[in-house]
Amino acid sequence: MKIGVIREGKVPSDSRVCLTPRHCRILLDKGIDIVVQPSEVRVFKDDEYLAQGIKLQEDVSDRDILIGVKEVPLEMLIPEKTYFFFSHTFKEQVYNRGLLQEVLKQKIRLIDYEAITNKDGMRLIAFGKFAGIVGAHNGMYTYLKGKGMDKLPRMHSFFNYDEAKEYYKTLDLPKMKIVLTGTGRVAGGAAQVLNDMGIIKKSPLDFVAHDFKEAVYTQVNSFYYAKRKDGLVFDDVKDFYTNPGAYDSDFGHFLPMTDLFINGIYWDNRAPAFFTIEDMKSSDFRINTIADITCDIAPLSSIPSTIKASTIDDPIFGYDPVTEQETEPYEPGVVNMMTIDNLPNELPRDASDAFGDMFLEHVIPEMLKDESEMLFKASITTNDGYLNEPFEYLQQFVDGE
Numbered sequence: 001m002k003i004g005v006i007r008e009g010k011v012p013s014d015s016r017v018c019l020t021p022r023h024c025r026i027l028l029d030k031g032i033d034i035v036v037q038p039s040e041v042r043v044f045k046d047d048e049y050l051a052q053g054i055k056l057q058e059d060v061s062d063r064d065i066l067i068g069v070k071e072v073p074l075e076m077l078i079p080e081k082t083y084f085f086f087s088h089t090f091k092e093q094v095y096n097r098g099l100l101q102e103v104l105k106q107k108i109r110l111i112d113y114e115a116i117t118n119k120d121g122m123r124l125i126a127f128g129k130f131a132g133i134v135g136a137h138n139g140m141y142t143y144l145k146g147k148g149m150d151k152l153p154r155m156h157s158f159f160n161y162d163e164a165k166e167y168y169k170t171l172d173l174p175k176m177k178i179v180l181t182g183t184g185r186v187a188g189g190a191a192q193v194l195n196d197m198g199i200i201k202k203s204p205l206d207f208v209a210h211d212f213k214e215a216v217y218t219q220v221n222s223f224y225y226a227k228r229k230d231g232l233v234f235d236d237v238k239d240f241y242t243n244p245g246a247y248d249s250d251f252g253h254f255l256p257m258t259d260l261f262i263n264g265i266y267w268d269n270r271a272p273a274f275f276t277i278e279d280m281k282s283s284d285f286r287i288n289t290i291a292d293i294t295c296d297i298a299p300l301s302s303i304p305s306t307i308k309a310s311t312i313d314d315p316i317f318g319y320d321p322v323t324e325q326e327t328e329p330y331e332p333g334v335v336n337m338m339t340i341d342n343l344p345n346e347l348p349r350d351a352s353d354a355f356g357d358m359f360l361e362h363v364i365p366e367m368l369k370d371e372s373e374m375l376f377k378a379s380i381t382t383n384d385g386y387l388n389e390p391f392e393y394l395q396q397f398v399d400g401e
């Protein structure tokens with residue numbers, strides 16, 4: 001098995017990597033043949049790989065398995081290889097239809113990190129916690145800036161999270177109400193930031209029922225933001241995950257009570273959106289800032305004003321619910337949107353280090369098996385140029401324009 005860690009080619013560039021020099025060294029010591037494609041954008045410099053005895057190789061066409069992070073640009077794909085990367089294709093993301101078509105044409109086996117799960121369907125390898133940390137930080141950055149309080153530096157200006165945490169001790173936050181959705185990795189990272197900022201956590205019922213003198217937040221799971229369409233009691237989260245189309249949003253009671261909304265759920269595109277654009281036009285809609293970490297792009301999205309992904313260099317845009325158009329942020333009547341889709345890239349060292357640990361623990365042992373059920377289930381395509389069985393539902397999407 002010959003492995004190559006590829007250079008990230010997506011623009012804007014991403015400095016994360018799946019396997020850091022430390023991880024590559026561990027693999028080399030296990031007798032695994034691994035090389036790294038040189039990169040000027042990776043947070044771990046080429047010299048750091050060399051220092052660990054890892055070979056740098058520009059041409060990786062002799063490799064069987066190529067490992068990246070973000071979508072590989074079409075011109076960088078090498079036919080008939082096995083690739084690992086986040087493809088953002090299996091939820092039928094239109095902007096990556098061309099990528100999936102090309103992957104099939106080139107008979108590439110595409111294994112998507114997002115589809116790597118254990119037997120219970122739980123994802124095993126993700127950047128989520130760091131997306132949550134940076135997303136909540138950026139949400140607060142945006143909210144404070146919108147209120148004319150330029151108090152919080154960007155996350156990437158800190159050396160690491162510990163340094164940011166020290167800074168939080170100096171924050172004097174205004175009275176505000178924050179809703180955080182989700183209970184997974186992203187939401188866990190976001191909650192950590194809110195706690196480290198000293199923001200008091202309230203139960204969802206308390207949050208909706210009361211006004212508070214200080215900054216407070218509540219963390220809500222699907223029981224609080226969704227309800228059954230048939231009017232029966234929502235008491236089975238597994239049913240919500242398998243039949244999300246049978247549910248409506250129940251988020252309405254948070255709309256007049258929330259200043260900053262941090263979205264950290266996984267959203268199935270059959271599930272209801274939290275609210276509609278019509279809801280956003282209402283005078284009851286108090287939300288001023290949305291940090292949409294989930295970041296599915298409208299119209300297939302849990303938040304209708306996430307009309308595009310923003311970037312680390314240009315992180316905030318405004319959304320005017322009246323004109324339904326993008327505007328400059330921080331204008332009156334405008335909702336400030338933070339929709340960066342590569343948030344962990346603001347903490348690339350910490351994030352890559354944790355991701356590599358997960359890859360070594362969960363994926364490498366499976367790669368060493370003759371046949372891995374886990375990797376079969378995570379393969380979107382096969383080396384024959386077909387969609388793999390669990391992803392055959394994508395055929396119509398692939399055949400589209």
Ligand SMILES: NC(=O)c1ccc[n+]([C@@H]2O[C@H](COP(=O)([O-])OP(=O)(O)OC[C@H]3O[C@@H](n4cnc5c(N)ncnc54)[C@H](O)[C@@H]3O)[C@@H](O)[C@H]2O)c1
Pocket residue numbers: 123126127128129131181182183184185186187221222240241242244264265266267268292293294295339340341342343344
């Ligand atoms: N913006 C970014 O840079 C960035 C980075 C990483 C992840 N993300 C996105 O954040 C989202 C959450 O990621 P995570 O790592 O926290 O996921 P996770 O699996 O750890 O948690 C998912 C959360 O969503 C809830 N949920 C609601 N409907 C669900 C469903 N049908 N299936 C599974 N869970 C459901 C779960 O209860 C849980 O709270 C994902 O959509 C992911 O793509 C964004």
